[in-house]
Amino acid sequence: xxxxxxxxxxxxxxxxxxxxxxxxxxxxxxxxxxxxxxxxxxxxxxxxxxxxxxxxxxxxxxxxxxxxxxxxxxxxxxxxxxxxxxxxxxxxxxxxxxxxxxxxxxxxxxxxxxxxxxxxxxxxxxxxxxxxxxxxxxxxxxxxxxxxxxxxxxxxxxxxxxxxxxxxxxxxxxxxxxxxxxxxxxxxxxxxxxxxxxxxxxxxxxxxxxxxxxxxxxxxxxxxxxxxxxxxxxxxxxxxxxxxxxxxxxxxxxxxxxxxxxxxxxxxxxxxxxxxxxxxxxxxxxxxxxxxxxxxxxxxxxxxxxxxxxxxxxxxxxxxxxxxxxxx
Ligand SMILES: Nc1ncnc2c1ncn2[C@@H]1O[C@H](COP(=O)(O)OP(=O)(O)OP(=O)(O)O)[C@@H](O)[C@H]1O
Ligand SMILES: [Mg+2]
Numbered sequence: 001x002x003x004x005x006x007x008x009x010x011x012x013x014x015x016x017x018x019x020x021x022x023x024x025x026x027x028x029x030x031x032x033x034x035x036x037x038x039x040x041x042x043x044x045x046x047x048x049x050x051x052x053x054x055x056x057x058x059x060x061x062x063x064x065x066x067x068x069x070x071x072x073x074x075x076x077x078x079x080x081x082x083x084x085x086x087x088x089x090x091x092x093x094x095x096x097x098x099x100x101x102x103x104x105x106x107x108x109x110x111x112x113x114x115x116x117x118x119x120x121x122x123x124x125x126x127x128x129x130x131x132x133x134x135x136x137x138x139x140x141x142x143x144x145x146x147x148x149x150x151x152x153x154x155x156x157x158x159x160x161x162x163x164x165x166x167x168x169x170x171x172x173x174x175x176x177x178x179x180x181x182x183x184x185x186x187x188x189x190x191x192x193x194x195x196x197x198x199x200x201x202x203x204x205x206x207x208x209x210x211x212x213x214x215x216x217x218x219x220x221x222x223x224x225x226x227x228x229x230x231x232x233x234x235x236x237x238x239x240x241x242x243x244x245x246x247x248x249x250x251x252x253x254x255x256x257x258x259x260x261x262x263x264x265x266x267x268x269x270x271x272x273x274x275x276x277x278x279x280x281x282x283x284x285x286x287x288x289x290x291x292x293x294x295x296x297x298x299x300x301x302x303x304x305x306x307x308x309x310x311x312x313x314x315x316x317x318x319x320x321x322x323x324x325x326x327x328x
Contacts, residue, residue, distance in 0.1 A: 001268040002136050004129065005057070006067040006155045007050030007145030007169075008121055009091070010100035011077065015039040017107045037105055045292040046077055048100065049145040049172070051086075052254050052293045056261025056283050058085030059298040061324025062268055065136055066091055067155075068147065069123035071098040080294075084326065090132040094120035124151035129158045143264065144185065145169040145257075149177055156185050167191035168217070169260060171198055179205040190218040191267075193260055195225070219273065223259050223284075229277050241277030244285045244310040254293030259284040269322040278311045279319060300325040 017037045024035055046055075050068045057064040063085050069092040070077070077099070078088050097119040104114035124147050133139045142159045144152050144166055152173065159166035168189040170182060177185075183206045186192050192213070194202060199222050203210060214220060220232045228243035262283030266276030282303070286296040303325055308316040 001140045001270070002065065002138060003057070003062070003264055003268055004065045004067050004090075004132060004139050004142045005050045005054045005145065005264075006124075006127075006143060006151070007053070007147045008048040008100060008124075009051045009066070009068040009070050009074070009077070010048035010102060010121070012043075012045040012047050012102045012104070014043045014045065015103075015105040016041045017105050019107060020109055021107045021111050021113060022109075039105060043292075046080065046294045047102070047254070047292075049169070049257050050143075050147070051077070051081060052257035053143065053145060053261045053264070054086045055081060055084055055294045056258045056287075057265050057268075059296075059325060060262065060265045060279070060283070061085065061322070061326075062265055063087050064264075065089070065132060065139075067124075067127060067129070067132060068092070069094055069120045069127065069151075071120040074099050087136070090127075090135065092120075092123055092127050094123045096120075097123065118148070121148050121151075124148045125154055127151065127155070129155060129164070130162065133162075133164070139164050141190065141264075141267070142166045143169055143260070145260070146172040149173060149181065153181060153184055156189075160188055165190040167193065167264075169193040170202075171195070171256060174198055174201050174205065177205075179207060182206050183208070186213065187216050189216075192217040192220045193223075193256075193263075194221075195223045195256060221263060221277070221280075223256060223280075228281055229259065231273050231277055233273075239274060239277070241274060241281060242310075244278070244282040244306065246285045246288050248289050250289055251291040252288055254287045255284040257293060258287040258296075265322075266319075269319075271318060271322070275315060275318060278307070278315060282307055282310060297327055298325040299327040301328060
């Protein structure tokens with residue numbers, strides 16, 4: 001099964017300032033702020049929703065097709081993703097802009113001053129799916145994850161027109177998209193992914209009830225944080241998939257993306273929705289245990305052991321035939 005993962009590709013530059021921002025701000029001179037914070041630490045983390053999801057799928061042994069727009073500075077990131085099995089052959093290279101970048105400085109009181117530079121991400125709206133399908137011999141599923149809003153609408157529209165099944169994953173972009181646009185993103189989707197909070201937001205913004213949404217999508221997958229996930233299909237009872245026990249909590253950023261990676265891997269292997277949810281939960285747990293979205297490693301033996309521990313030997317035997325982690 002050939003899966004195209006469309007969405008953002010970005011890096012996060014995270015700095016820490018060993019003082020308090022408030023101490024540097026002079027109340028009666030805020031109309032001409034000119035400040036530079038000497039920071040102690042710089043962490044550069046690979047991210048972007050599509051890159052995170054494709055990375056997770058690659059770690060499980062798949063070769064997902066990453067679709068998004070980047071700048072000339074992408075070379076190192078590209079080789080990292082390719083080393084993890086991601087097909088970067090259809091990543092669009094902007095001639096003008098740098099890769100999207102999140103810059104954030106945090107002070108000792110956890111106050112943050114941040115900027116998000118969209119950069120090349122805006123060029124994602126120039127990407128057409130058909131040449132990608134031609135290059136890889138057809139697409140079986142297109143995931144539309146957070147990206148330039150015009151790109152999300154275009155990919156969804158093109159998939160619909162060409163009859164390619166698509167999965168809607170609007171998450172972070174729900175906040176800035178209109179109800180009308182969100183309806184266009186999810187109507188007719190084979191799968192709809194969101195977390196619990198976003199599920200309510202989708203209903204509020206589209207004006208469609210829970211049941212009306214289920215009428216319009218094939219399968220709705222809702223992640224519940226520490227409670228795992230729930231999978232719904234029209235006319236069938238909800239399927240709750242319990243979480244995979246975590247070994248520790250380091251940083252929740254990126255757990256949603258990792259869940260999608262595991263879930264899509266299960267779909268690619270034609271496993272049941274329950275196995276898909278279990279794969280999603282266990283992959284997400286690995287991200288929770290590390291700081292950063294792509295800092296985890298999947299080892300074949302440990303992954304299957306943990307899968308057995310969480311979901312039993314029979315379930316693990318089913319996924320063992322497919323999971324091919326790069327590490328033993
Ligand atoms: N404490 C936890 N223990 C085990 N699994 C967890 C825990 N928190 C999250 N998960 C896993 O991560 C999945 C996604 O979590 P969540 O619903 O919080 O996503 P999200 O809100 O989209 O996160 P984000 O957007 O920050 O990546 C859950 O379905 C579950 O599998
Ligand atoms: Mg999320």
